[in-house]
Amino acid sequence: MQESWRDEVSLLPEELKEILDITAKHNRWRKYETINLIASENTMSPLATSAYMSDMMHRYAEGKPFKRYYQGTRYVDEIEVRVMKLMGELLRADYVDPRPISGTTANASVFRVLGKCGSKAVIAPVQAGAHVSHTKFGTLGALCIEHIEMPYDPDQMNIDVDHAVKLIEEVKPSFVVLGASVYLFPHPVREIADAAHSVNAKLVYDAAHVLGLITGKRWRNPLDHGADLLTASTHKTFPGPQGGIIATRDGQLYKPISRAVFPYFVSNHHLHRLPALAVTAVEMKHFGEAYADQIVRNARALAEALAAEGFKVLGEHLGYTRSHQVVLDVRKQGGGAKAAQLLEEANIIVNKNLLPYDPPDAIKDPSGLRLGVQEMTRYGMKEDNMKDIARFMRRVLIDGEDPRKIAEEVKAYRREYTKVHYCFDVNTLEDGKLYLLY
Incomplete structure (x- = not known):
């Protein structure tokens, strides 16, 4: 059976194999090898997917x-x-x-x-x-x-x-x-x-x-x-x-x-x-309060950890954040564009962002980074994990370590956090109830 499958794949047009390979690489990299801190992204539960x-x-x-x-x-x-x-x-x-x-x-x-x-x-x-x-x-x-x-x-x-x-x-x-x-x-x-x-x-x-x-x-x-x-x-x-x-x-x-x-x-x-x-929506009715609570806890913990590691975190006098977001001023680290690129090379995904004191034309290289903790919270990370993330970021942006080396460490770290939380566990469903995929 396995050899037959391999034979069938080998018969596919080369351009199709390339498309499938690129898609598989993306899925593996973003779902299993990176720490995603994009504030506008998340992942659905297996059941919702x-x-x-x-x-x-x-x-x-x-x-x-x-x-x-x-x-x-x-x-x-x-x-x-x-x-x-x-x-x-x-x-x-x-x-x-x-x-x-x-x-x-x-x-x-x-x-x-x-x-x-x-x-x-x-x-x-x-x-x-x-x-x-x-x-x-x-x-x-x-x-x-x-x-x-x-x-x-x-x-x-x-x-x-x-x-x-x-x-x-x-x-x-x-x-x-x-x-x-x-x-x-x-x-x-x-x-x-x-x-x-x-x-x-x-x-x-x-x-x-x-x-x-x-x-x-x-x-x-x-x-x-x-x-x-x-x-x-x-x-x-x-x-x-x-x-x-x-x-x-x-x-x-x-x-x-x-x-x-x-x-x-x-x-x-x-x-x-x-x-x-x-x-x-049903999952949020059952798990939403616990999920939202942990998001807010994690955002505050990440902000505090980043400040402790030497970053300029906005809003210190206000308690840093009450949402899922943390905002950094990384001008000392070369600006938002450079910092975001270095972090991506280290398998930490963030986005550059204008800060309130930036001029509008600084959009291509603003002073800041915007971070969001909701997806990593979804994968089970908690306050101590935020301290680890802050250390990874310090090693890349402040200590100047090779981001490719950090990328391998992040990949190994992420292997422990691949299960989606705050949702129904499809493995507990009765047989025959989950056949929506075809």
């Missing part, structure tokens, strides 16, 4: 459940309704649209309805963490909505509430956006919501990075504090498939936004996401 690999990936379902423009969607409709219900329960939201295929698509659908060409939106500065989709460089610009930057307090690493309120009252924007990509501390939702509502503006909260912390009850739910709409991606601290959602408690607001998702920004919405998202 199995649900993801369903026949739904081949199918189309334009429209809404039970109101489709295609036939053959009876089970897609059932799954989509379940997703809406489950995510609504986790977020205490009455209305959820899971059809956006990314957080950016979710933002675009919301912005398209709340603003029009020539209207104004108040957002945080890019250097202070705003996602590109919030800005004139991304979705706002594409929709020709004016981008007005919200005052920021670099000492508190947060929105300058008093000046932001005054700006909102003066500008009278169509909407205000909170939430960010570089995001250590909760934004002042209640204060900004009150200011926005006083001028008949809506508050949009982009929870892409902290959705798992919100559903795990370790980050305040913006819908409880006055946000009109929550947008998010479903694959960062929330460990589901790549995609987006929109959630709200306002039915009158939900209707036009839901109509904007399709047909403005989404046709078919990548249906195989839905079973995987439903599985992840």
Whole structure:
């Protein structure tokens, strides 16, 4: 049997073997040999991955459940309704649209309805963490909505509430956006919501990075504090498939936004996401609080360990972080681009990032690194592991050791952390219950 398989593989076209080999190398490297600290990534559970690999990936379902423009969607409709219900329960939201295929698509659908060409939106500065989709460089610009930057307090690493309120009252924007990509501390939702509502503006909260912390009850739910709409991606601290959602408690607001998702920004919405998202939502109902708690513990532990190893970690006077992220100033280590490249050579995956005091044109070589602990937490790492990671990073960036040598040590270290935690163990399921892969 084994020799027969080898014979069949040997008959494949060379270009196909190369494609399969590259894919296998990627899977082995990223899943089993690296410490991944990208703040916008995660890994699904084995059960969610199995649900993801369903026949739904081949199918189309334009429209809404039970109101489709295609036939053959009876089970897609059932799954989509379940997703809406489950995510609504986790977020205490009455209305959820899971059809956006990314957080950016979710933002675009919301912005398209709340603003029009020539209207104004108040957002945080890019250097202070705003996602590109919030800005004139991304979705706002594409929709020709004016981008007005919200005052920021670099000492508190947060929105300058008093000046932001005054700006909102003066500008009278169509909407205000909170939430960010570089995001250590909760934004002042209640204060900004009150200011926005006083001028008949809506508050949009982009929870892409902290959705798992919100559903795990370790980050305040913006819908409880006055946000009109929550947008998010479903694959960062929330460990589901790549995609987006929109959630709200306002039915009158939900209707036009839901109509904007399709047909403005989404046709078919990548249906195989839905079973995987439903599985992840159920797992977060059961394990989300423990997972979110450990994420927050690990982020704080990593920040403290990196500071102890000699790195400049932002936010020391504020306790470093309350999210999954840690931010470093690595100018002394050659800047963000060089540091990120050296760490990748050592099998530690991070991303360079602008810091609040960087000029916008420093994007190619900013001062900082952004780290996220959610995926390594998912693989079972805890506070002591964060100390080990900090030591690896010090040896590469401060001591100047050969990153290729460190890469071999990281590879050996990672072998102990390959099982996904905070999810149902598929090995405990009854026989015959898990045959979604085909």
